[in-house]
Amino acid sequence: MSDDSYISIQNVQKYFGSFCAIENISMDIAHGEFFSLLGASGCGKTTLLRMLAGFESPTKGEIFIDNQPMSDVPPHYRPVNMVFQSYAIFPHLNVHDNIAYGLRKRKLPKAKVTEMVDEMLNLISLPDYGNRKANELSGGQRQRIALARALILRPKVLLLDEPLGALDKQLREQMQLELRQLQRTVGITFVFVTHDQEEAMTLSDRIAVMADGEVMQLDTPIGLYERPVNRKVASFIGTMNFFDGVVADEAGETLKIEAQGLGPITAPANPSNKAGFYKGDKVQVAIRPEKLVLSAQKPDAAFAASGRVQNMAYLGERSHYLIEMDGLDKHVAVSSQNLVPGASLFEMGSDVWINWQSDAVVVLERN
Amino acid sequence: MSTDSYINRPNRPLQVYALIFLIVLYLPILFLPLFSFNDSIYVRFPMQGFTVQWYYDLMARSAVWAALMNSVKVGVAVSIVSTVLGIFAAKAITRYRFFGKEPIVIFIMLPLVVPLIIFGVALLVLFAQLLGVPLSLYTVAFGHLILCIPFSTAVLMPRFEGFDPAIEEASADLGENAWWTFWRVTFPMILPGVVASLLLCFTVSFDEFIMAFFLTGTDATLPMYIWGQLRFPQQFPSVLALSSLVIIGSFIIVLLGLWINRDADMTKTKAGTDA
Numbered sequence: 001m002s003d004d005s006y007i008s009i010q011n012v013q014k015y016f017g018s019f020c021a022i023e024n025i026s027m028d029i030a031h032g033e034f035f036s037l038l039g040a041s042g043c044g045k046t047t048l049l050r051m052l053a054g055f056e057s058p059t060k061g062e063i064f065i066d067n068q069p070m071s072d073v074p075p076h077y078r079p080v081n082m083v084f085q086s087y088a089i090f091p092h093l094n095v096h097d098n099i100a101y102g103l104r105k106r107k108l109p110k111a112k113v114t115e116m117v118d119e120m121l122n123l124i125s126l127p128d129y130g131n132r133k134a135n136e137l138s139g140g141q142r143q144r145i146a147l148a149r150a151l152i153l154r155p156k157v158l159l160l161d162e163p164l165g166a167l168d169k170q171l172r173e174q175m176q177l178e179l180r181q182l183q184r185t186v187g188i189t190f191v192f193v194t195h196d197q198e199e200a201m202t203l204s205d206r207i208a209v210m211a212d213g214e215v216m217q218l219d220t221p222i223g224l225y226e227r228p229v230n231r232k233v234a235s236f237i238g239t240m241n242f243f244d245g246v247v248a249d250e251a252g253e254t255l256k257i258e259a260q261g262l263g264p265i266t267a268p269a270n271p272s273n274k275a276g277f278y279k280g281d282k283v284q285v286a287i288r289p290e291k292l293v294l295s296a297q298k299p300d301a302a303f304a305a306s307g308r309v310q311n312m313a314y315l316g317e318r319s320h321y322l323i324e325m326d327g328l329d330k331h332v333a334v335s336s337q338n339l340v341p342g343a344s345l346f347e348m349g350s351d352v353w354i355n356w357q358s359d360a361v362v363v364l365e366r367n
Numbered sequence: 368m369s370t371d372s373y374i375n376r377p378n379r380p381l382q383v384y385a386l387i388f389l390i391v392l393y394l395p396i397l398f399l400p401l402f403s404f405n406d407s408i409y410v411r412f413p414m415q416g417f418t419v420q421w422y423y424d425l426m427a428r429s430a431v432w433a434a435l436m437n438s439v440k441v442g443v444a445v446s447i448v449s450t451v452l453g454i455f456a457a458k459a460i461t462r463y464r465f466f467g468k469e470p471i472v473i474f475i476m477l478p479l480v481v482p483l484i485i486f487g488v489a490l491l492v493l494f495a496q497l498l499g500v501p502l503s504l505y506t507v508a509f510g511h512l513i514l515c516i517p518f519s520t521a522v523l524m525p526r527f528e529g530f531d532p533a534i535e536e537a538s539a540d541l542g543e544n545a546w547w548t549f550w551r552v553t554f555p556m557i558l559p560g561v562v563a564s565l566l567l568c569f570t571v572s573f574d575e576f577i578m579a580f581f582l583t584g585t586d587a588t589l590p591m592y593i594w595g596q597l598r599f600p601q602q603f604p605s606v607l608a609l610s611s612l613v614i615i616g617s618f619i620i621v622l623l624g625l626w627i628n629r630d631a632d633m634t635k636t637k638a639g640t641d642a
């Protein structure tokens with residue numbers, strides 16, 4: 001456990017019968033951090049969140065919140081509040097009573113409660129909705145009420161299970177901004193579940209990428225994007241080109257690799273991969289589409305390869321190309337920014353060169 | 368009628384069938400109030416003229432009131448206890464997985480299909496022979512309870528199935544323990560089922576004869592009293608009057624129950640479609 005860790009998950013495992021939903025996860029979440037759990041449907045995000053809230057108990061391992069072991073603490077005594085994936089709005093109460101639900105124990109005067117609720121309604125941009133019945137609300141409105149209901153208690157940790165899933169793009173982006181701002185001003189630790197990598201990247205301080213009940217990589221958004229540890233993470237976050245290769249030589253911080261379709265190249269030894277690579281290892285070489293530069297003539301660059309424009313899509317600020325490489329049976333995606341109007345556009349079928357910097361290359365294990 | 372879909376189109380034979388069905392079902396019952404106003408102690412046509420004398424007779428007889436009070440006492444107690452037990456049973460069946468659940472469910476529902484006379488005899492043997500408990504309204508109530516629990520459970524189960532367990536979890540998450548969660552969330556959500564269960568159990572207990580026949584001590588319930596009066600021909604018109612009142616009372620209770628549940632079903636489907 002590191003010093004500033006507020007939530008500490010230690011060797012937690014969760015079985016439903018013989019089905020393993022969470023496979024030995026350990027991680028620390030710092031105080032005031034915006035922490036995201038990112039992963040495809042069914043990878044165990046909700047299960048992990050429910051263990052933090054106390055609705056499921058780990059089969060093995062222990063969860064600490066604020067240095068207190070949580071295994072014997074029931075949900076209603078935990079310093080966390082949750083926004084449920086299914087909203088779980090109380091259907092027999094109106095909006096005001098839903099939001100004020102958790103305040104009963106504080107025994108506040110009625111006027112104070114109303115004031116707090118109104119403040120929350122403004123925050124979620126639903127003023128004057130206090131008297132609405134819960135079943136007179138849209139999915140997005142329910143989600144925001146679920147959020148307000150948890151936030152009004154000023155919890156130390158807010159657990160959010162895909163809280164923006166039902167919102168349209170505009171409202172979603174607005175809520176993302178507000179969430180982030182709120183989290184900074186109030187200083188609540190957020191544990192945020194999402195399967196939307198863009199959302200996770202925009203909001204989070206750190207992200208745990210999960211698959212099949214395991215954390216594959218826990219890193220900052222930059223770390224995940226620039227130094228993915230395996231092919232799954234690399235293709236889950238953004239787009240990535242992969243090439244097969246063999247390590248020709250290892251020399252300290254750089255690797256020499258013979259890559260299919262690219263020729264002999266050098267790459268930084270991936271710092272987030274602890275294992276390291278040795279001469280003769282079969283590896284995968286990964287390069288992001290925007291790190292590849294297109295040119296019509298053979299460029300004056302250390303690393304370049306030639307090909308043909310097979311497909312092209314103009315998206316305004318940038319264009320996406322699919323390049324058919326010489327000596328490679330698959331296409332390479334290239335994304336180039338359109339800085340000068342019309343300047344860097346390449347016709348379909350035209351011959352092009354791609355070039356890249358050595359530090360744009362990520363070396364991954366091949367399996 | 369062009370807006371009707373195929374399935375909703377009026378169906379003449381079906382309407383006729385429904386009409387005949389209702390007549391066969393309710394005509395015998397309608398004879399009771401009809402002859403309760405007949406100015407003769409014999410139930411036969413032609414009728415002898417209108418009178419409310421039998422109703423006056425009824426009012427004057429204290430045994431009727433005693434029997435009525437006994438039935439109400441048993442009915443109220445049985446409906447409350449049965450509903451409370453039904454809440455536990457329905458919640459356990461719908462919410463938890465436990466060993467031997469299916470057999471237990473069948474066991475709870477058994478009184479619906481086992482002939483009552485068998486239960487009556489069995490309980491009589493149990494109380495009178497084995498335990499030596501004197502027969503009284505308590506033993507009657509116990510018999511009725513066995514009969515009513517399956518009704519309560521069956522009425523309450525859809526209520527629990529109808530709402531997301533996450534709603535109770537949300538309450539716990541917002542700081543309420545199990546007790547407060549029940550009163551602030553669970554109970555209001557199942558309330559229509561609770562009311563329906565209370566009304567249903569009350570009517571079942573109020574009308575019940577076979578169990579009462581075996582288990583009544585000295586205090587008769589209303590059906591037992593009515594049965595006892597049938598031996599005296601001159602009492603028969605008052606029995607008709609009493610039965611008419613019971614029919615009207617039951618009718619009101621059933622309508623009330625239907626009305627409450629209709630309201631509940633509407634909110635439920637509404638919540639279901641846009642959730």
Ligand SMILES: Nc1ncnc2c1ncn2[C@@H]1O[C@H](COP(=O)(O)OP(=O)(O)OP(=O)(O)O)[C@@H](O)[C@H]1O
Nearest residue numbers: 016019021039040041042043044045046047048195
């Ligand atoms: N109560 C349960 N009993 C048995 N299996 C369960 C239970 N809850 C979850 N699972 C299983 O555990 C796995 C992880 O479920 P979980 O709900 O955590 O996924 P998730 O990552 O939240 O997915 P989504 O993005 O679809 O919400 C799934 O395969 C699911 O079927």
Ligand SMILES: [Mg+2]
Nearest residue numbers: 045046085161
């Ligand atoms: Mg989930």
